[in-house]
Amino acid sequence: MSQQTATHSNDNPFESMMSRFDEAARIIGLDEGSYNVLKSPQKAVIVSIPVTMDNGTVQVFEGFRVVHNANLGPSKGGIRYSMDVNLDEVKALAAWMTWKCAVVGIPYGGGKGGIKCDPRKLSKGELERLTRAYTDLMVDVFGPDKDIPAPDMGTGQQEMAWIMDEYSKLVGYSSPAVVTGKPLVLGGSLGRVEATGRGVMVSTRSALSKLGISPIGCTCAVQGFGNVGSISAKLLQMQGMKVLAISDVTGGYYDANGIDVEAAIKYRDQNNGTLEGFKAQKITNEELLELDVTVLVPAAMENQITADNADKIKAKLIVEGANGPTVAAADTILNKKGVMVVPDILANAGGVTVSYFEWVQNRLGYFWTEERVYRRADRVMKTAFEAVYAASQKYNVSLRIAAYIVSIAKVAEVEKLRGKFGL
Numbered sequence: 001m002s003q004q005t006a007t008h009s010n011d012n013p014f015e016s017m018m019s020r021f022d023e024a025a026r027i028i029g030l031d032e033g034s035y036n037v038l039k040s041p042q043k044a045v046i047v048s049i050p051v052t053m054d055n056g057t058v059q060v061f062e063g064f065r066v067v068h069n070a071n072l073g074p075s076k077g078g079i080r081y082s083m084d085v086n087l088d089e090v091k092a093l094a095a096w097m098t099w100k101c102a103v104v105g106i107p108y109g110g111g112k113g114g115i116k117c118d119p120r121k122l123s124k125g126e127l128e129r130l131t132r133a134y135t136d137l138m139v140d141v142f143g144p145d146k147d148i149p150a151p152d153m154g155t156g157q158q159e160m161a162w163i164m165d166e167y168s169k170l171v172g173y174s175s176p177a178v179v180t181g182k183p184l185v186l187g188g189s190l191g192r193v194e195a196t197g198r199g200v201m202v203s204t205r206s207a208l209s210k211l212g213i214s215p216i217g218c219t220c221a222v223q224g225f226g227n228v229g230s231i232s233a234k235l236l237q238m239q240g241m242k243v244l245a246i247s248d249v250t251g252g253y254y255d256a257n258g259i260d261v262e263a264a265i266k267y268r269d270q271n272n273g274t275l276e277g278f279k280a281q282k283i284t285n286e287e288l289l290e291l292d293v294t295v296l297v298p299a300a301m302e303n304q305i306t307a308d309n310a311d312k313i314k315a316k317l318i319v320e321g322a323n324g325p326t327v328a329a330a331d332t333i334l335n336k337k338g339v340m341v342v343p344d345i346l347a348n349a350g351g352v353t354v355s356y357f358e359w360v361q362n363r364l365g366y367f368w369t370e371e372r373v374y375r376r377a378d379r380v381m382k383t384a385f386e387a388v389y390a391a392s393q394k395y396n397v398s399l400r401i402a403a404y405i406v407s408i409a410k411v412a413e414v415e416k417l418r419g420k421f422g423l
């Protein structure tokens, strides 16, 4: 089969995704037809978005939306605003969403979008015009039963509110279920903001229990202090863990006695969103990854753990809060060292799980309590972890390959049942 001979380079996220896909496909003996269907996105839309800037000039931004697969349901996935956005990255992120939704068993396919821009350099008005114009151009792609965006790096509740409003205007009625991660007053769900970090915490607890390690007093380091990193750190600390280091774009912050995460969040919120100047020993982001801690949570971005630094990692457990933080070449090194890795498509699936709950609540027109959201989301995460763990035992593979096995098998089965080949 062609996938057995494919080779993939290191730092291209799509190639990185394909390496794992190839390995899992080979192990389950995926037939060539399914392999060929699942390796390519079903749809990739590229748009040029003209925006009148505050100074009166017109700037054109490049925007993307990729639907990797919509077999299990409408495609689901965030929209990223970053200067690094490119088609290969969005394709990889869309495929990861397919596997992520399948692994936690929610009725969605995978999609992702992005705009190549630096949101910190745009005014609120420019961001609004950009987001609305992008929505106008994607009106045939988006839809509550077709493709449902959500926040990702560089976007949040405000962008989702603009998307909801613009889409609703275009279709002529209020359509909250077209997008998730909305502000509460606009049909958002309780617990959505904390959802990814909470899922990271639940996965960490499940993994620690398999390793026979108590969370009480167990040390950890968290890379990235955005929504996912900061909430993961806070919730891990609440489990009795000692957070020795945190980091953001301004570098790493270390305290041998443990960082006060609540204080760091407060500091960041009053300091233009960064930790610059936070009182702790300054280290680099690279040093953070190599700290002598039990648990490492990379929650920043892709390609952080590579063939160059994997050997220096001392953590016993890595829980991937970010999408694609470990390149494929590092997997082999970590496996050899006996490091347990809870892969991104499982570890950070709490976010999309509560997005699903938000969509359900929007369609019901009936809202759940926070307690109900947490209880159901925790159950989804725990059940998915156990299924992936069981597959890793059955096939004698890492949790990452096991997660791909579980999800690819599911998506391929649905592809067959629906008989979509050749249509």
Ligand code: GLU
Pocket (backbone or CB within 6 Å): 076, 077, 078, 079, 148, 149, 150, 151, 152, 153, 180, 323, 348, 349, 351, 352, 353, 355
């Ligand atoms: N952007 C998040 C992720 O990568 C959430 C996606 C969603 O809620 O649809 O999982």
